[in-house]
Amino acid sequence: MKKILKWTGIIIGSILLLGILLLAGLYWYYGGFGSEYPSGGKLSSLEAQYNVSFYDINLEIDPQSKSIAGYTEIKITTCSDLDTIEFDLIDNYSISKIMVNSIHTKYLHENHKLFIFPESKLPLNQIVDVSIHYSGEPPEAKRPPWQGGFNWSKDENGNPWVGVSCQGEGAKIWFPCKDHPSNEPDSAAINITVADTLFVAANGLLKNVTIPKNNYKTYHWFTGYPINNYLINFGIGKYEPVEKIYTAENGTHTPAVFYVLPQMRDGAEALLDQALDMLYVYRKYFGEYPWIKEKFGLLNTDYYGMEHQTLIAYGNKYKNFKLGEHQFDKLLLHEMGHEWWGNKVTAGNWSDFWIHEGICTYGEALYALDKYGEQAYHDYISYFRKRIFNFSPIAFNGDATTDDAYNNDLYTKGACFIHTLRYVLGDSIFFKTLKQFATDSVYTFQNTVVTQDLINLVNRNSGNDYTKLFQLYLYTNDYPIVQIDSITANQFNISIPNIDFELPMDVSYADTTQRLLLGKNPISLQTPFRPQVDRQNWYLKEPDED
Ligand SMILES: [Zn+2]
Numbered sequence: 001m002k003k004i005l006k007w008t009g010i011i012i013g014s015i016l017l018l019g020i021l022l023l024a025g026l027y028w029y030y031g032g033f034g035s036e037y038p039s040g041g042k043l044s045s046l047e048a049q050y051n052v053s054f055y056d057i058n059l060e061i062d063p064q065s066k067s068i069a070g071y072t073e074i075k076i077t078t079c080s081d082l083d084t085i086e087f088d089l090i091d092n093y094s095i096s097k098i099m100v101n102s103i104h105t106k107y108l109h110e111n112h113k114l115f116i117f118p119e120s121k122l123p124l125n126q127i128v129d130v131s132i133h134y135s136g137e138p139p140e141a142k143r144p145p146w147q148g149g150f151n152w153s154k155d156e157n158g159n160p161w162v163g164v165s166c167q168g169e170g171a172k173i174w175f176p177c178k179d180h181p182s183n184e185p186d187s188a189a190i191n192i193t194v195a196d197t198l199f200v201a202a203n204g205l206l207k208n209v210t211i212p213k214n215n216y217k218t219y220h221w222f223t224g225y226p227i228n229n230y231l232i233n234f235g236i237g238k239y240e241p242v243e244k245i246y247t248a249e250n251g252t253h254t255p256a257v258f259y260v261l262p263q264m265r266d267g268a269e270a271l272l273d274q275a276l277d278m279l280y281v282y283r284k285y286f287g288e289y290p291w292i293k294e295k296f297g298l299l300n301t302d303y304y305g306m307e308h309q310t311l312i313a314y315g316n317k318y319k320n321f322k323l324g325e326h327q328f329d330k331l332l333l334h335e336m337g338h339e340w341w342g343n344k345v346t347a348g349n350w351s352d353f354w355i356h357e358g359i360c361t362y363g364e365a366l367y368a369l370d371k372y373g374e375q376a377y378h379d380y381i382s383y384f385r386k387r388i389f390n391f392s393p394i395a396f397n398g399d400a401t402t403d404d405a406y407n408n409d410l411y412t413k414g415a416c417f418i419h420t421l422r423y424v425l426g427d428s429i430f431f432k433t434l435k436q437f438a439t440d441s442v443y444t445f446q447n448t449v450v451t452q453d454l455i456n457l458v459n460r461n462s463g464n465d466y467t468k469l470f471q472l473y474l475y476t477n478d479y480p481i482v483q484i485d486s487i488t489a490n491q492f493n494i495s496i497p498n499i500d501f502e503l504p505m506d507v508s509y510a511d512t513t514q515r516l517l518l519g520k521n522p523i524s525l526q527t528p529f530r531p532q533v534d535r536q537n538w539y540l541k542e543p544d545e546d
Contacts, residue, residue: 163313240265
């Protein structure tokens with residue numbers, strides 16, 4: 001008896017341990033960012049009183065001591081009378097001086113916040129230049145890009161290879177900023193000084209390279225497009241730019257550049273060819289590549305990837321993803337999609353993070369549709385569907401930080417929801433709506449979006465009210481429960497008892513498929529065979545027949 005108890009104990013203990021390990025693993029892969037300094041959330045009342053129009057970042061980066069030093073100039077426009085300017089900057093840094101319109105100014109730096117006290121009140125609608133001089137050791141990336149920071153790596157030959165990622169943390173981990181997605185500056189300058197044996201790549205265009213002192217170079221990069229703070233980025237290494245040409249729809253040429261290390265040089269051209277092919281597909285659905293006046297850029301990084309604007313972090317080592325008999329670089333495809341979804345169309349609050357990840361992920365299936373046809377598209381959607389946890393909703397009311405909002409289902413469930421919209425709206429309205437959301441100036445560049453913008457657009461274009469459909473799939477984790485009841489030998493009733501609206505679904509029985517509106521009230525079908533509902537899986541629903 002004792003033996004049995006002992007073994008039962010061991011077995012139960014092992015199962016529990018396995019369960020805990022599995023959950024920890026799932027969290028590691030799919031859970032929140034778990035950032036020490038989450039980004040976004042409720043915009044503070046002081047930060048709501050101005051808008052940033054320009055960041056001018058000037059930093060010397062020293063891989064040896066893993067430190068950075070320099071200054072950032074921030075141009076702001078006041079939206080009310082302002083006696084205190086608040087920025088975000090983590091406490092790792094010490095500040096040597098702050099100037100407001102070239103005048104030395106008092107400040108307080110604590111709890112990752114920077115409060116600056118101009119000598120006199122700044123009036124409404126004033127453009128103000130704030131210059132912050134600082135130095136220190138940035139946090140090292142623990143699990144980039146999910147838990148970001150600096151990657152102080154070395155390439156195969158022992159040369160410095162430095163990158164930074166901070167979607168979860170915001171740019172406050174390396175320069176002072178207004179760390180909130182609602183405010184994109186019109187432009188940004190990234191001036192990075194390093195040992196002259198190294199190359200620096202950053203967003204936008206390289207304007208100039210200067211020599212500030214012996215054995216050093218400063219790379220002056222500038223982007224003239226609105227950009228979210230976490231997308232401002234650079235990479236340092238023995239980079240060799242490999243360049244191809246993207247031809248825009250209007251015939252103009254844009255460089256497509258891969259900043260690659262010698263160790264990854266073989267394969268760089270092929271990757272760029274693949275990238276161009278993907279860009280030409282995406283623009284059919286989402287409109288022109290958003291940054292044609294600057295470049296399409298890929299940066300060889302020592303972490304997996306991130307959608308840095310015109311400088312996509314690429315650390316996938318040319319690994320292909322297999323979709324049936326087809327294969328392509330899924331990371332490249334995904335991150336590139338963010339140039340539209342996330343970078344050009346930006347959620348003004350992380351509570352609508354799903355717009356970035358969900359529509360971007362859906363875009364991958366559109367690539368499969370365009371290249372390989374309808375079946376490949378459905379296979380890709382099915383791949384997403386099998387990777388949904390459905391633990392919690394994917395959109396939130398009110399404010400959310402990156403930590404609050406981030407989870408695996410933003411990608412997969414978000415993509416499946418857009419797939420549902422394709423069925424519900426029909427191809428002509430659906431594709432028109434998707435493109436309009438990616439191209440209309442009210443949703444793009446410096447204008448940010450919320451989920452309600454997409455709901456309104458869908459309702460307007462379709463002439464129907466789909467608010468409840470959005471509510472169901474985005475703001476709850478309920479699925480429609482399809483109930484099929486056998487009434488007599490020749491009659492079945494179909495209903496969806498758990499929703500208070502009607503959804504069109506394909507119902508197949510005998511030899512026909514009909515699109516029927518299903519809801520609480522049962523629909524009666526005369527057939528001796530059990531009907532099948534939504535055989536093609538346009539919906540996430542219960543029971544899941546697949
Ligand atoms: Zn993504």
